[in-house]
Amino acid sequence: MSTGTSNDYWAKRNLPSTFKHELLRVYLPVFMARLSSVSEVAYIDGFAGAGRYEDGSPGSAEMSIKFASDLAKSRGRKFHLHYREKDADSFEKLTSVLAENTHPNLVIDARRGDISIDLGGILENHRSHPLLAFLDPCGFGVPYELLVKTMNRDAYNKPTELLLNFSHEAFRRSAGAKEGQAAAAATHKRITDAVGGDWWKSLFKEHKEGDDFGEVIAREFAKRLVSDTKASVCIIPVKRSPTTKTIYSLVHVTRSGAAAFRMYDAVSRAHEKWWMTFESMEEPEDNYALFEAPRQFDMNEHIKNTKPQLKENIIHLLHEGKPFEVSAVAPSILGSNLGSIPDKAIRQALVELEKEGIITIEYRKKKVEYWQIQQTMHS
Template sequence: MAKGTSGGYWDEQNLPSRFKHELLRHYIPPFGGMTGSRDKQVVYLDGYAGEGRYDSGEPGSAEIAMKVAADHLRHGLRWTCFFIEKGTASVARLRQVAGEYQRQGVDARVHHSDVTALLAEVTAAAVGQPLFLFLDPCGLTLPFDELVRVLADQRRPGAGNWPPTELLMNFSMMAVRRLGGNARSERGLEASSVRFDGVCGGPWWREYFVGGLPPEDAAGRVADGYAQRLSAATGMHVVSVPVARAPGHKPVYHLVFATRSQYGLWVFGDSAARAKEAWWEKVELTEEAADDALFTMASVIRPDPEEVRRAAVPAIAQNLGRLLKRVGEFRLVDHTVEVFGDFYGQVTEPAARKAVKHLHKEGGTPTTGVGSMKTRELVVLPPADSR
């Protein structure tokens, strides 16, 4: 969670939580559907599960996963869900919520423990099975080496990238900024910085805060550096999405997503764009509840979704043209991040099909973009005179 669970956190869902929970709601059903189609099994870990449900009745991360597991169970796909929570009061409430889904047949295992103590049990349960890790701590996340061991763990009995392991994790920018100030100060507590060294996989992060960069730029460099190092250490595609409390605010955290699958990248980008729309709607509803003004601040500064899509289509078409020149014929999903470019996570997948049609209209490809094939499966062909 982006902040502690005291002080009314579980009264109702806040704005940063709205984004990450909408992202989970959109992403984990296709993760289960795509990866669980082989053996009809998926293993899921929520390492900092909290109470599972807000007092307002809205589901927290744990209940979102249990809802998906219950739905998939009706289609013959079984989720083994591990929910770990250290707080005594929170785990009691979580067990009540989990009981509702256990009675529906969901394998929901609630542990009053620390996530590090259960990692071996979770990975053992996931031998030969897809594994999704959701790590949403109040402060610092797992030590880097420990996380890499789980993500790079060869749980696969055969060759290739099976079974898949994916991660969605809260990387606290509030902690980064606090520890950055600690690193700059001669009176800073070295023990705290050493602990963050462990989270980051070394003291490399300190150089950004002692090198004269503005604090916010330094914090952003740390978030980017963490994602790059995690990718290098695991061989995974890693993307990082900043999440703020309100428009124009500093990020509270980055959501770090890791996958070995281009399909995972594609669906995550689409899910992030959909979650962002839900976040904006919550911003506007929150402001309207507090202010009867005709126009809220959010409505003034919110980018018009249609304008964003209109800007995205020609930009993505240009990306497609560059890819054709570089690699020749290609399938969209095989180059997800390059296809969307700056609009990755900003627009949903229909924008990519519109971009193919745009490029076809300009004579850049004989591929029309018309048909019933899924957008991500579209194969873009180079112009006839370039083949």
């Protein structure tokens, strides 16, 4: 999280940040380890902030450079790491944090500036490298046309992924600026640039009082990204409480079914971490909550309760008569549980179905997302 955040933001992680950083802690090592085994890898943190919280907790920038440094030291992997931050004080702190994790296999490009200006050059320099861009602004972020350009660089040849902070609050607050107000034209242009057109204006006029305009525009934004990039898009809502509107969505964009599967798993683990943190607080801050789950959340109990539905979903897929790879149909297996249960739940459901003689599993790789599933001949 970058420019625009209050000084208190960097004092310590709040609950939404706990969720976001746990998601990064789980997902980033998977992306970096898998793709760096075959190529040098590029990573962008476009709104890097100070890199570390005042209580010593790592921010996104410190997390990413440590993951890359560990892989460079232990496996000889090579990374190109790009960090941008507009705020002078935050940038000074950021450079100090990054300097603690240098290695010959890490090419570190940290600058005070606007990632929207530098993104084109970074993409050009990494046409032959897999790339993940984490864009976590306060308010509106990188223009839509640059997001599409990033995903469509040499389309389908090099793995490319985006993880975006899509601020519902920024859109709810700014879309209502009345025409004729001094700042309205500039504000509306920022929205138009952020979503790739003025289509949002008709949605704003049509939405009913009481509807969450932020969620309406996020859904349409995701649909347009899918259409313009031919990628899959996962929207991960973050709320202050189960009954309040979404603060922002984390939007993951990828063309890889295996990557999408790993993100679903990361979301579920971040969910669990969030509740563990919430339950450890004597006085939960602002009564934050991200998901509608019981106060004493037990992941093992949750898996036990949802496993029958997973097995039913798998059997339904088999009725279509074709074998499938788990990663290709994960959303259909997970159903309404997508993002709330980890990969081990699918693994357990599949193993149980095999023991029951209903399916046959071809274990091509250890990771469950690569398992090939088919119906047994006599079932």
